[in-house]
Amino acid sequence: MRPVAVTGLGVVSPFGAGVKAFWEGISGGVCAVRPVTLIDTEGFRCRIAAEVPDGIGGSARRSRADRLALAAAREALDDAGVARAERAEAALIVGAVGGGMLEAEAWYWQRARGVPAPLPAALASSFPSSHADVVGSVLGLGGPRETVVTACSSGAASLALAADLVADGVVPLALAGGVDALTRICFMGFNTLKLLDPTPCRPFDRDRRGMSIGEGAAFVVLEDAERARARGARVYAELAGYGMTSDAFHVTSPHPEGEGMARAMRAALRQAGVAAASVGYANAHGTATPQNDRIEARALREVFGEGRLLVSSTKSMIGHTMAAAGTLEAVATVLALVNEVIPPTARLETPDPEIPFDCVPRVAREAAVEFAISNSFGFGGQNVTLLFGRAA
């Protein structure tokens, strides 16, 4: 198997467009969760989310999610310096959940209320696979194209699947990432499950009350490491291994002992040939629900032991961006390795005594680590761990 290098990054986040804005936001411990403006939240207990600010650009005929994806994908390809001709063989793997549902919902709402509602152009793009077709078509990506849906771990799964194609020599490079725009279904659903905190979320805090929703997109360019070095590409990090497992336990709740999570982390270590003691940082799934944070901590302790590992949650600043989360957090993990700075867990005031780790409260920490993991877990017990190593 060929080693896989990360050579390009692209982000659209609640801090705006661009990797630079994203890193400044998360390394500064800034919380981007605000009152929702995109949809009507009247009657809901939680009425806040981390929305992407105005100015994404792109054709109004495209769905919001397609525009988020295009902007992030373009930045990643440009960052990697991938020429148009090289894209013909490049794979494209997109993690998605909501698709263009924001626009489809608006149409359906009007129609259901008896208001004449002509079909919007974006309606044909309401399924998750739309993003891959739009990004692939516009950017000329002709290799294998896939849309993976593993709920909240979709963005991380996209990197794992892309890494397989590069490692097996099917393609020389791949563009992989996740995207989700805010949707009414997602907002209503998590409100109904009573999993949302009416105030910005506080992962790992003793008094945490649930998650905050966010939106965004992120893509990375994964490339045969030897090829990347030969062409003089900047190598941010190596995607050294991953683990993907299924709890096969419950459609919404994780296994109470974090068994599937721990298996995913161990599988990533095994594939990378890296000892648990060599991993210095875990970008946690860290949703801030009382149950999930506790179970993730249990799984981390099972694999890495208590205490030593630095753990933080990017969701404390940009909310849970659903299918985008796994890639945004992978980018955060890569940048932590590159910049030797661990982004903090914002709003963490009173650490939960049941979480036996230094969760980097409120302020970023300087730390040079050799290996770091990014955890993503989704409905249906879909666990993905990505393991990154510093560029050689």
Add this chain to the structure above:
Amino acid sequence: MTGHRVVITGAGVVDGHATGVVSRLLDESEARRLSRVCRMTVAAGRLALTEAGLDTDRGLALLVGTEFGDMVSTIAFVDGFLQRGTPGLSALLFPHTVMNTMAATTAIAVSARDLSLTLNAPTVAGELAIARAAAAVRAGRVGACLAGGADEPPPLVVATLREAGAGAEVRGEGAGFVVLESLDAARARGARILGEIVGVAWRALAARPHGIGRSPRSRAIAAALDEAGASSAEIGCVYTSASGDDRREVWEGALIDSALAPHRPARRSLSLPAGRHSGVAARAVATAASEAGERLALVHAVARGGSQVAIVVAGPSRVAGSRTRKGLASAEALRA
């Protein structure tokens, strides 16, 4: 071809018109709790695993292709709100609004604890899932995999897509899976070999979203044949994805012609008349293996927007020393 040889050891298909027998494949709780598409998915998975005689305690991966997910439950979730406001929202329905719900419920039902993936694509999702699964088995990433697809397309969504210019497919409902594992593992446990997947490839052809490509140049077929170490002359039959979208069918015909020229093997589509759903891919792969004889069969699919999948299948007689069987385990067969 490098890596493990990938063999088919089980297959099961449940078509929407045959769901009367599904209840026999589910326990009482599943029959009560699960949505219709999830019930079909679990049932088809069980059919395939039963035929394979596989002990899932040794590990099982699951790949589900779908075009629509559980859109019926999604619409019901939204309608609850539109009719009754927040009290009308169902916490039980919400998880079904995420497309991986069929994979999640099936993973629980059959104890698939290795990777579990849902792949979403218009009209080629089942073929894509089987191709991806075959690649994972070949690379040794998973030992055994249940791969296929499921769909229950709501009439409103189908009509809306058609009006929005996203094709005129004749769509059906159902679920189907094949069980794939390495030849070594299958032989070690004395499994009956139904066929072999000798080459897979999936590529994106130049086309606008929902559009038909202008070029007849196939990319996936040549790559799949290359992996199989086979020539186009060895293909005895092609199972296409034709399902009533005339423009897409013409394009698919041109792609196959250009890739296999000068040969013109017989072509069949298993999508009509009942309609195409993501489970049809499993039927095509199992049928191709069953009917390939001494030659190879090509299972091919192309979607509007350009996703192309090619799967080269060999019959059991080409897998030396295999025990063989005839026919495909299906809900119809079970009923008979």
